[in-house]
Amino acid sequence: MDEPSLQDELARLSVGVENTYQLGPTKRFPVVTVNHILKDVLTN
Structure with a gap:
């Protein structure tokens, strides 16, 4: 019986x-x- 080829694997x-x-x-x-977030963070 043939062994599985690399392609088959x-x-x-x-x-x-x-x-x-x-x-x-x-x-x-x-x-x-x-x-809005940047303005709030940078002004407070």
């Missing part, structure tokens, strides 16, 4: 994966909120 061990990166932010950066 790799096919058996491979795991299906998906890319997990995102191309852009899911929502806009809250500029106004950050400005």
Whole structure:
């Protein structure tokens, strides 16, 4: 009987994966909120 080849082993061990990166932010950066926080922190 033939022994499993390297290709057979790799096919058996491979795991299906998906890319997990995102191309852009899911929502806009809250500029106004950050400005209010900065003003509050820097003036007190």
